Amino acid sequence: MNKILGNKKAYFVFVFPAFVIYFVMAFIPIIISGYYSTLEWNGIGEKVFVGIENFLELLKNDAFLSSVKNSFILAAASVIGQLIPAMFFAIVLSRNIKGEGVYRTIYFIPVLLSTVVIGQLFLKIYNADYGALNALLQKLGLEGQDWLGNTKLVLAASFFPIIWQYIGYHMLILYTGIKGVPAEIYEAAQIDGANEKQMAFMITMPLIKSTIKVSMTFAVIGSLKLFDLIWVLTKGGPLHASEVPSTLMYTTIFTRMEYGSGSAIAVFIVLECLLFYFLIEKFFKVDNLTY
Numbered sequence: 001m002n003k004i005l006g007n008k009k010a011y012f013v014f015v016f017p018a019f020v021i022y023f024v025m026a027f028i029p030i031i032i033s034g035y036y037s038t039l040e041w042n043g044i045g046e047k048v049f050v051g052i053e054n055f056l057e058l059l060k061n062d063a064f065l066s067s068v069k070n071s072f073i074l075a076a077a078s079v080i081g082q083l084i085p086a087m088f089f090a091i092v093l094s095r096n097i098k099g100e101g102v103y104r105t106i107y108f109i110p111v112l113l114s115t116v117v118i119g120q121l122f123l124k125i126y127n128a129d130y131g132a133l134n135a136l137l138q139k140l141g142l143e144g145q146d147w148l149g150n151t152k153l154v155l156a157a158s159f160f161p162i163i164w165q166y167i168g169y170h171m172l173i174l175y176t177g178i179k180g181v182p183a184e185i186y187e188a189a190q191i192d193g194a195n196e197k198q199m200a201f202m203i204t205m206p207l208i209k210s211t212i213k214v215s216m217t218f219a220v221i222g223s224l225k226l227f228d229l230i231w232v233l234t235k236g237g238p239l240h241a242s243e244v245p246s247t248l249m250y251t252t253i254f255t256r257m258e259y260g261s262g263s264a265i266a267v268f269i270v271l272e273c274l275l276f277y278f279l280i281e282k283f284f285k286v287d288n289l290t291y
Contacts (some may be wrong), residue, residue: 030270036263043259054264064265067236067243068272074159074244075223075276081163082219083212086170091200093171094178104175107168115165119232122161123148126233148234151241158233158242162226170215177211178204213284220280221273245269 037055040048058064089107093100110118125132126147134144147157181204189199205212227246230236236243236251245265253262 030267033263033266033270036259037267039260039263041259042257043253044257050260054260055268057261058264058268063240063243063248064245066240067245067248070155070242071224071226071244071272073155074162074226075220077159078163078166078219078223079216081159082167082170083174083215086167086215087174087205087212089167089171090174090178091204093175095196104172107171109168110165111169113165115228116232118161118165119229122157123233126157149238151239154234154238154242158230161233162223162229165229166219166222170219173215173218174208174211177208181207209284213280217277217280220276224273224276225269245272 038049038051040050040054089103093104097103124130128134128144128146128149131144131147133147137144145153147153185203185207186199189203194202225246226244227250230242230244230247231250234242236247240248246269249262249265249269252258252265
């Protein structure tokens with residue numbers, strides 16, 4: 001076994017097939033999208049090279065600018081609405097409470113559900129005529145709302161199920177990181193008189209910073225490229241109030257048949273995700289130096 005692990009040719013044999021698959025499935029589509037983004041093309045007719053004109057047009061497109069703003073709001077909401085509750089649940093469950101495995105499974109169940117199923121479920125919950133949410137409000141003497149038809153409410157209504165679905169996902173990641181912290185550290189802290197809050201902020205969180213970085217990266221990048229749940233709930237409407245770049249890209253390419261503009265949005269999403277990835281990496285490196 002040691003001989004195999006020390007053989008660089010063995011590394012190549014195992015890594016190369018995965019690299020080829022990754023290159024074909026990821027890099028080639030990105031390169032093709034980059035090429036299409038320089039064209040004016042409807043997918044059928046003649047391709048006309050326009051350079052960066054498609055990108056310049058996006059900067060003048062109010063729907064695109066609105067979608068970018070919404071994606072930033074969702075990214076911030078995901079960090080706050082997913083990571084904070086996930087961290088709380090992970091810390092509580094890691095303290096060897098009774099029924100720890102049961103609670104861990106219950107919190108993770110939404111992650112296992114199909115996004116389309118969750119979207120259909122919340123369509124029923126939000127329905128203005130017979131939805132469970134309006135029925136509950138009316139029982140409390142409050143007025144029901146058109147949650148997915150009101151431009152002021154639709155963004156929060158669309159984002160809530162997205163945030164709710166992945167709390168358990170981040171909880172499990174953080175829980176695994178916390179379980180990797182040696183129990184002797186907590187025992188020593190308790191002997192010194194530290195309470196649960198102090199141990200959480202002064203011991204647990206500093207020691208699992210790498211795990212927190214992973215969760216934050218998944219939360220932010222996942223928000224920036226989100227498509228399915230928004231599409232099921234609103235398709236980006238009404239009046240682009242819940243539009244995100246991926247839904248706008250879909251309608252631009254497959255509804256308006258503007259392959260150049262749609263590909264420009266796809267390239268923007270890739271660059272946006274890379275930018276935030278490096279910003280998160282930079283933030284945690286600076287934080288570690290400060291710490």
